Amino acid sequence: MKRNVLIIGAGGVAQVVAHKCAQNNAVLGDIHIASRTLSKCHRIIDSIHAKGSMQVDGVLQAHALDATDVEATKFIIRATRSQIVINVGSPFVNMSVLQACIETGAAYMDTAIHEDPRKVCETPPWYANYEWKRREACAKAGITAVLGIGFDPGVVNAYARYAIDHHFDTVDSIDIIDINAGSHGRYFATNFDPETNFREFTSTVWSWENGVWKANQMFEHRKEWDMPVTGKGVTYLTGHDELHSMSANLGVPNIRFWMGFGDHYINVFTVLKNLGLLSEQPVRTARGQEVVPLEVVKAVLPDPASLAPDYTGKTCIGDLVRGTLNGRPHEVLVYNVCDHAESYHEVGSQAISYTAGVPPVAAALLIADGTWDVARMVNVEELDPAPLIARMNTMGLVTRIKYGGIDQVLEPYVAPAKSFATDDVLEDLKYG
Numbered sequence: 001m002k003r004n005v006l007i008i009g010a011g012g013v014a015q016v017v018a019h020k021c022a023q024n025n026a027v028l029g030d031i032h033i034a035s036r037t038l039s040k041c042h043r044i045i046d047s048i049h050a051k052g053s054m055q056v057d058g059v060l061q062a063h064a065l066d067a068t069d070v071e072a073t074k075f076i077i078r079a080t081r082s083q084i085v086i087n088v089g090s091p092f093v094n095m096s097v098l099q100a101c102i103e104t105g106a107a108y109m110d111t112a113i114h115e116d117p118r119k120v121c122e123t124p125p126w127y128a129n130y131e132w133k134r135r136e137a138c139a140k141a142g143i144t145a146v147l148g149i150g151f152d153p154g155v156v157n158a159y160a161r162y163a164i165d166h167h168f169d170t171v172d173s174i175d176i177i178d179i180n181a182g183s184h185g186r187y188f189a190t191n192f193d194p195e196t197n198f199r200e201f202t203s204t205v206w207s208w209e210n211g212v213w214k215a216n217q218m219f220e221h222r223k224e225w226d227m228p229v230t231g232k233g234v235t236y237l238t239g240h241d242e243l244h245s246m247s248a249n250l251g252v253p254n255i256r257f258w259m260g261f262g263d264h265y266i267n268v269f270t271v272l273k274n275l276g277l278l279s280e281q282p283v284r285t286a287r288g289q290e291v292v293p294l295e296v297v298k299a300v301l302p303d304p305a306s307l308a309p310d311y312t313g314k315t316c317i318g319d320l321v322r323g324t325l326n327g328r329p330h331e332v333l334v335y336n337v338c339d340h341a342e343s344y345h346e347v348g349s350q351a352i353s354y355t356a357g358v359p360p361v362a363a364a365l366l367i368a369d370g371t372w373d374v375a376r377m378v379n380v381e382e383l384d385p386a387p388l389i390a391r392m393n394t395m396g397l398v399t400r401i402k403y404g405g406i407d408q409v410l411e412p413y414v415a416p417a418k419s420f421a422t423d424d425v426l427e428d429l430k431y432g
Helices: 012-023 038-051 070-079 091-104 131-141 155-167 194-199 243-249 263-274 293-300 304-310 340-347 351-368 385-393
Strands: 005-008 031-035 060-064 084-087 107-110 145-147 170-180 205-209 212-216 222-227 231-237 254-260 314-325 328-339 377-379 399-403 406-409
Touching (some): 005 012, 012 031, 012 351, 038 060, 038 340, 070 091, 084 351, 091 107, 155 314, 155 385, 170 222, 170 231, 194 293, 205 243, 222 314, 243 254, 243 377, 304 340, 328 340, 340 351, 351 385
Parallel strands (some): 005 031, 031 060, 107 145, 170 254
Antiparallel strands (some): 205 212, 205 254, 399 406
8 A cells, every 4th residue: 555645846736636626635644845945835724724625634845846856756756655646836847856756656547648848738748758758768677657637638638538448349539628717707718737738729739530630729729618518618729748648549540629708808818929028049138148038927816726716607628529329329428517715615716726736636635555556657548437436426526427318427436446554655665
């Protein structure tokens, strides 16, 4: 059994991860939060204590860390005796944190593909440019590395796997639909890190069409969906992390990602882009200072974590899967609805952070009990989705399924987890 968790990052998603780890610390053990900015870690710890999130008394500590430094990351993993590392920092640190886990024997997980600060919207499959190059190293070291275990990517991968395995004979298409019908009351803000947010949309949008990659422009393809609870919403075809692994692992010819955008967001985004303010390439000011325009925009926009107190409304994210069953056309929607205000009340974060932060903790629990401790690198769709869905149902993210006039909570059958003797906790520790 694996215990002791190191959380890397101290933003809105990290706050959710830390609260959920605290709510399950009888299983997960000591909790450590590491970030460049130590004060952010302490604010999360204060929030956990204020809301009484700790399941049992235990270790809850903050650490200063530059996660691009492999040696420093290895040191903190060993010093804290952490066997599970949840990386919810910037996607720029994925490869360094992954390497530290390989060298220390800790299980690794993240919520997005690694990014090079100098590049945007890389050629597909993006994972092959970075994480997948370490597959052999993970297998050789016996390291479990679960890639992209947020909501999208992450849960939507599991939804696709579940639908394919249990509801279809053949599958022709998967449309991932992400609708945020909430309001934060600000003139303009992004729901997660502005730099990461804008980098997704400033170049080529890739979709998986008829078994090949298709290049599109952002906001080129528009579609309205009528989703449960949130109702009708306008979305745009968008490139996204999960397409880069699902296209390789599921054998489905058409996989698309649709995200909801309002006209105001599109107008502001377009102005910023046309002015060159969303560029990731450095420029020199009249005073001779070198700056990256995108980093300047990030600095002046609201911190996404600051949106949570005033956020109202709900999100709806799901997979619309189409194919055949018993020789007839068949369609299934697997989805989740999350409430911004309820998320804030529980953990102090809005629903966007909540939906991204709960899944890695559910995965950590599955690694801890051995269910997902597979000793190799995997994307979420390569794992049995039933245990993840069942865990999340008890942790605030309830999955529903809709088909043929049925709309109900999805309660998948889960095989019993492995059992461990209590002294296995210490015997199982790895120091690298």
